[in-house]
Amino acid sequence: MPSAGVAAALLDKENVGVPAGKSMDGKLAGKRPLGDGADGGAAKLPRKSALQPLSANVLGVQQTAAGPAPPPSFSDNTKPGAMGPPPPRVATSSRPASGAEASGASRERSASGAAMVRRWQLTDFDIGKPLGRGKFGNVYLARERKSKFIVALKVLFKNQLQQSNVEHQLRREIEIQSHLRHPNILRLYGYFYDHTRVYLILEYAARGELYKELQRAGSFDERRTATYVASLAKALTYCHAKHVIHRDIKPENLLLGLNGDLKIADFGWSVHAPNSRRKTLCGTLDYLPPEMVEGNYHDAAVDVWSLGVLCYEFLYGQPPFEAAGHSETYKRILRVDLRFPPTPERSDGAKDLIKQLLVKDPKERLPLGQVLQHPWIQAHADPAVLARAT
Structure with a gap:
C-alpha cells in the first residue's frame, strides 16, 4: 500500500488544465510498428x-x-x-x-x-x-x-x-x-x-536507450546478449525476492549506464504481490506470456518468459512470435510457435536457453538462478557480471 506521502502527490486537482490543442503524445508514433494488421484491416499498433x-x-x-x-x-x-x-x-x-x-x-x-x-x-x-x-x-x-x-x-x-x-x-x-x-x-x-x-x-543513464542501440545494430552478438541476460536475471531475482513482479520487460524499458551496464527503467506495470498471483492483462503484446493471453492467474514466472523473448530479440533483432495482426500473434504465443531463422547464425547453447525460458507451463520455465548457471551464460557473459554478488 503506498504511503500517505506518495498517495498525496496526485490529489491536488487545482489548475490542471493545459492550453487547448496541446498534445503530449510526443514521439510514441516513432516506435517500431509491427506490420499491417490482419484484424479488420486496421494497422497494428506500435509495440509500445x-x-x-x-x-x-x-x-x-x-x-x-x-x-x-x-x-x-x-x-x-x-x-x-x-x-x-x-x-x-x-x-x-x-x-x-x-x-x-x-x-x-x-x-x-x-x-x-x-x-x-x-x-x-x-x-x-x-x-x-x-x-x-x-x-x-x-x-x-x-x-x-x-x-x-x-x-x-x-x-x-x-x-x-x-x-x-x-x-x-x-x-x-x-x-x-x-x-x-x-x-x-x-x-x-x-x-x-x-x-x-x-x-x-x-x-541519469548516460548512454541512453537500449532499444535504440538494438535498432542501430540490428541484433547483438552472443557475448553482449549473454551479459545483458545475466544482468537482468540478477535484477529480476532481486525484485522477486522483494515480491515485485515487473511484468513489462522489453528493450524500450531498458537503459544503459555510463559504463554500459543495463538498467531497468520503467516500473509502470510492476506490482508488489506477496501472494504472487495476479490476473491483470498488462504489458506489451509481443512479450505477453501464454497465461496472460488465456486470462489465467500469473505470477513471477511472467518475467522469466519475458527474459526469453528478450534474449531472442537481442540475438535475432525481432521478437519470436511477431505476426501481422494481434490474433495471429496471440495464436503463436499460445502454441509457443518458436522458430529460429538461419541468419544471423547462433549457437545451439543460445537456442537451448531460449527454449528453456519459453515454456508454456510457468512451473516448467527455467528458474532465474539456473539461468545464471546455464552453460551458454557461463561461457559468454562478462565474468565481472557473473562474479557480482547481486
Whole structure:
C-alpha cells in the first residue's frame, strides 16, 4: 500500500488544465510498428502502445554531437569532488501534513541529522536539454544545484494522468521503484509536485536507450546478449525476492549506464504481490506470456518468459512470435510457435536457453538462478557480471 506521502502527490486537482490543442503524445508514433494488421484491416499498433503502460516517457539520452559530456562518475557519497545522490528531502504539498507524513518527515530528519528538511522544488535544479518525450510528459537532463549531482528529471502532467485514469499506477510505480536498490535497476531518488505537474528525480543513464542501440545494430552478438541476460536475471531475482513482479520487460524499458551496464527503467506495470498471483492483462503484446493471453492467474514466472523473448530479440533483432495482426500473434504465443531463422547464425547453447525460458507451463520455465548457471551464460557473459554478488 503506498504511503500517505506518495498517495498525496496526485490529489491536488487545482489548475490542471493545459492550453487547448496541446498534445503530449510526443514521439510514441516513432516506435517500431509491427506490420499491417490482419484484424479488420486496421494497422497494428506500435509495440509500445499495444497495451498502454503508464510510463510511456522515454528516459534515455538522445545523444548529439553538441550535447554535454557525460558526468565522470556516480557514487553514493557526497565527499568533496564526488557526485553523490541529491540530499534527502520530502515531497512538496500545499496542504497540512497528515500524521503519517509528519512521522515520515521526522524519521527523515533523524536519519539525515539535519535540523530541518527542505522540500524539493523546481528551483533546486538547473534544467538542461530534453532527453525524451512521452504521452504524459517530458524528461530533461538536470543538475541539483547544491550537490552538483546530475539526474534525469521526469516531468509528468497531472491533467494527462487524470484523463488516462492512471494516477494509481504512478503512485504504485513511485512506491515500488523508490525502494529498489540494485546496480541494474534505475534509481528513483525522490519526487515532488506542484499544481500542474509531478516531477520524478531519476538516475541519469548516460548512454541512453537500449532499444535504440538494438535498432542501430540490428541484433547483438552472443557475448553482449549473454551479459545483458545475466544482468537482468540478477535484477529480476532481486525484485522477486522483494515480491515485485515487473511484468513489462522489453528493450524500450531498458537503459544503459555510463559504463554500459543495463538498467531497468520503467516500473509502470510492476506490482508488489506477496501472494504472487495476479490476473491483470498488462504489458506489451509481443512479450505477453501464454497465461496472460488465456486470462489465467500469473505470477513471477511472467518475467522469466519475458527474459526469453528478450534474449531472442537481442540475438535475432525481432521478437519470436511477431505476426501481422494481434490474433495471429496471440495464436503463436499460445502454441509457443518458436522458430529460429538461419541468419544471423547462433549457437545451439543460445537456442537451448531460449527454449528453456519459453515454456508454456510457468512451473516448467527455467528458474532465474539456473539461468545464471546455464552453460551458454557461463561461457559468454562478462565474468565481472557473473562474479557480482547481486
